[in-house]
Amino acid sequence: MITSNTCDPPKFYVSIEQDYCTLTKEVAVAYGTKFGRFWISGKDALDLLNRISTQQIDNLKQNEVSFTVQTTNKGRIIDFLTVINLGDRLLIFTALEAKERVMESIDFFSFDDDVRLHDCTAETQIHQLMGHKAPIKIMSVLEDESNVPDLFTAKEIIINNEKIIIIRTDRAKIPTYEILSTYPSKVIDSKIKSMKIPFVGTEALEILRIEAGVPAYGSELSEKFNPIEAGLFNSISFEKGCYVGQEVVARLNTYDKVKRELIRLNWSEPGIQKGDIIFSKDKEIGEVTSCVMKMNRSYIGLGYITRNSNLDVIKIGLNKVSANTLKI
Amino acid sequence: MTTTKRKPRPPLTITISENAAEHVKEFASKAGKPNADLRVAVKGGGCSGLTYVLDLVEGPEEDDKTIEQLGIKLHVPKKSYVFLAGTMLDYSSGLNGKGFVFNNPNAKTTCGCGTSFGV
Known part of the structure; x- marks a missing residue:
């Protein structure tokens, strides 16, 4: 059992092959230790993110999830962000190593905005419930079908007095629920244990990511590359107008200069x-x-x-x- | 002893052209707020790092600096003023597009659409 919410899990639990097989054919749990996460609150939060990242997110509705890329003024990648609108605040997932840089950049641009940032990485943990049978298994974990979010949406629920946020992202192109709870979480840990859902290590996740062609921070996502090269078209709006780096990204796309x-x-x-x-x-x-x-x-x-x-x-x-x- | 002529500094205020003032009144009237004031501000973000924001408002907010010209009250937040001092707000209806234009002496870079600038 992993004792920290940010330390590296093992490369595999049974074997890489067995972990991979469980992930692709059944259902498994992975620790989301690679995610940094923080809250943004204040009335200008969505508008500010819209001004400094590639996706049109100023119209993101409550409980919707979107993906955007924060870029430098030269259109290079700072990080790929998952934005979850929970109504009174936004929850942001970044790469763990990029979190400080992303938060500093948001803080830099928010000089006249009603925006407050709070790093919640140390006080929360993420479990990823993944696999083709995840949509069935999640119902048992969350006790009620109405607690289960649809794709690209989030639900905020309370189980045994513990607040839990569940997001469906399918980010590695298989059904994936990300469950954010306080750290340590008695509810989620005990449910996974009692339901005997197997854990998978980092290697099987890496195989799945590479097979799905999903770029990762520090490898494919860095200031060496731009979001078009990284194939992040679904996270870029070419109609929204100004954001930091927009002119470069738009020019690369319009004149086919990638x-x-x-x-x-x-x-x-x-x-x-x-x-x-x-x-x-x-x-x-x-x-x-x-x-x-x-x-x-x-x-x-x-x-x-x-x-x-x-x-x-x-x-x-x-x-x-x-x-x-x-x-x- | 040699003397060098200093380039005259732009006035540390914000001015509005007659054309822009007329358009502000026209937009306010169309919006059903004929007595509205104009709030001119700067926010972080946009292509060049800073973005101009124009709003029709009923009055100043706390910490706004107010300038009255040509029958228009301009309210400028203090934090934005440092980026806007010396700016002349104009209105363009030329072939390159219609809209308000910020002639901002502090702007070292501007983006193509004119709504974003860098200092």
Whole structure:
């Protein structure tokens, strides 16, 4: 059992294969230790976020969830944010490592806004209930069907005097409920234990993320890249108007000036690492940004390559390992 | 001894052109608030980091600085004033689009749509 709400869980519980199988075919729980989270309250909270990030969120209704990208004035990625409107306040999920930077940036731009920030990472915990059977299992966890949120919505409920917020995001392209509770949570921990829902480690989650082509902070999401290169089109509004970095992002899209694209890779030789070069017929076209072993002699990864590269013969790393590519 | 002529500083106030004043009165009338004042403010965000905000209001808010010109009362929040001092609010109806234009001497960068600026 993990004793901290931010420390790293194990890489696997039974085995990577078993964890992955449970995730994809059944239902499992993962600790959301990679999320930073904070509250934004005040009447200008949504309007401010709308002025400094890519998605149109000033019209986000109560209990709706949206995804947006905070960018620099050069249109580069600060972080990918999950915004949950709970009516009187917003709950924001960031990458744990990016939380301070995101909060500082919001604070910087809020000089004349009615906005208050409160970091709740240390006092809360997140459990992710994931898998194709998650929509059935969540009903038992939350005791009542009416407590279960639809996709991209949130519910705030109380079980045994404990306030719990449940969000359905399906962020790795399988049914996913994120359950935010106070830390430590007696209710959620005991329910998971009594229902014998298996836990999964970080490696199976990483396989799932890479297979879904979901970019992660520190790998695909950083100030080296812009949100179009990262394939975050669903989190960008090209109609909303001004936000920090908008002119650059709009220009890249309008004039088709995006230089790189994110792709999926798979290969069967060990030794490939994050940062290894991707070659097309001996020409450098990009680099590996994430990689993981899916099973014995089967590896998958993500990488940025120059757009419109020839993908017929792809090799990666010093040993020029042959790889296949898949568009995201 | 040599002397250099200093470039005259823009006045540390906010002015409004006759054209802009007429349009403010027209918009106020159309909005059913013929006696409304104009609140001019700056908020964080937008392409260049800071965004102009114009609002028809009934009166000043606490800590607003009020300037009266051409029959229009302009209310400016103190925190915004530092970014707006010297600005002349104009109205453009040229080929590049209609709307209020901020001629702001503090703006080092402006975005294409004119609603955002950087200092």
